[in-house]
Amino acid sequence: MSTVSVINVSGEIEQSYIEELEKNEHNVRSVASDDIDSAIEKTDIIIIYNEIQQNMSEVCRLILKIREEADSSLWVFSKKNSETDRILYLQLGANNNIDGECPPEELQLIVKNEAALKSVTSGFVKDRxxxxxxxxxxxxxxxxxxxxxxxxxxxxxxxxxxxxxxxxxxxxxxxxxxxxxxxxxxxxxxxxxxxxxxxxxxxxxxxxxxxxxxxxxxxxxxxxxxxxxxx
CATH class of the missing domain: 1.10.10.10 (Winged helix-like DNA-binding domain superfamily/Winged helix DNA-binding domain)
Structure with missing residues (x-):
């Protein structure tokens, strides 16, 4: 089971996404944007959720702060992002971008596949x-x-x-x-x-x-x- 921390910058991620993740045995927790240490601690995947494009600077700040401290998979989930925003987030260290076109089932599968990949890598590391x-x-x-x-x-x-x-x-x-x-x-x-x-x-x-x-x-x-x- 993977742990997913959701940081709601503006708005809140829809409950249907959380329910789909929890239904498939992922532990989901909501973390305040001013409590990055909690998001980083024992977290496999961090999702920064943002509904308003004007909050781009805060999203960038969070990406940089998280990348200073952790190697967790990091995704930005926005209702809509311009190509420039998406590229910038990736350049700063986000693993990927997700938008409103992504249904709960798809997000759950993305998390599942990411967790499986991390598990394989973790097993390799533990052996050595x-x-x-x-x-x-x-x-x-x-x-x-x-x-x-x-x-x-x-x-x-x-x-x-x-x-x-x-x-x-x-x-x-x-x-x-x-x-x-x-x-x-x-x-x-x-x-x-x-x-x-x-x-x-x-x-x-x-x-x-x-x-x-x-x-x-x-x-x-x-x-x-x-x-x-x-x-």
């Missing part, structure tokens, strides 16, 4: 969790191509910033703090820098997942920074 505290080999990086090599020889191309991030994390077995990461990546430390780093990490994780790379992960160490994990 004993290596987390004693990382063996480093990740293979190709400076010429700005890429990372998986254990089975696949090459994943990275952007300049993504590659630099991997170099920093790959240089140590310890957690690298937000300030140190930001300073090395952008040469200065500024307000909201955690969100910028979280967005970069999100895109790296997405590339690993899309390429089926399960032996490399970037672990969020809450309130501290990030640590590279390999198996």
């Amino acid at each position: 969790i004993q290596t987390e505290n004693s990382i063996g080999s480093k990740v293979q990086l190709n400076a010429k191509n700005q890429s990372v090599l998986s254990s089975d020889g696949r090459e994943i191309e990275l952007t300049k910033l993504e590659y630099k991030m991997m170099e920093i994390l790959n240089s140590t077995d310890e957690t690298v703090g937000y300030k140190e990461l930001y300073t090395q990546l952008w040469s200065s430390y500024q307000k909201h820098s955690k969100a910028r780093i979280a967005n970069l990490v999100f895109h790296l994780r997405t590339k690993f997942q899309e390429n089926g790379v399960l032996d490399i992960d970037i672990k969020t160490v809450r309130s501290q920074g990030y640590r590279l994990i390999t198996w």
Whole structure:
């Protein structure tokens, strides 16, 4: 059973969606937008629900805040979104957008499939969790191509910033703090820098997942920074 936290920014998600999720053994809870810690804690999936397009800035704030602290699947559910809004939410770290055309049954199936995928990934991690505290080999990086090599020889191309991030994390077995990461990546430390780093990490994780790379992960160490994990 997965836990779904719904953050109602404006309006409230219709009861039919909650009933459909609960009927299929998902635990659904409503969380206030000013209580992000409750949304993050022991939550598999977070849904930000917003009926009014003018509240876009608040939705963006929530996405950035959640991505600073958690790796939960994150979706934005809006009655109607412009293409620009949808793209922005994805760039900030949302996994997907849902609109009013999505019926309760479809949302339930999306949650079910997402939970199944997380379960498979979680099982893979648990089978190798004993290596987390004693990382063996480093990740293979190709400076010429700005890429990372998986254990089975696949090459994943990275952007300049993504590659630099991997170099920093790959240089140590310890957690690298937000300030140190930001300073090395952008040469200065500024307000909201955690969100910028979280967005970069999100895109790296997405590339690993899309390429089926399960032996490399970037672990969020809450309130501290990030640590590279390999198996």
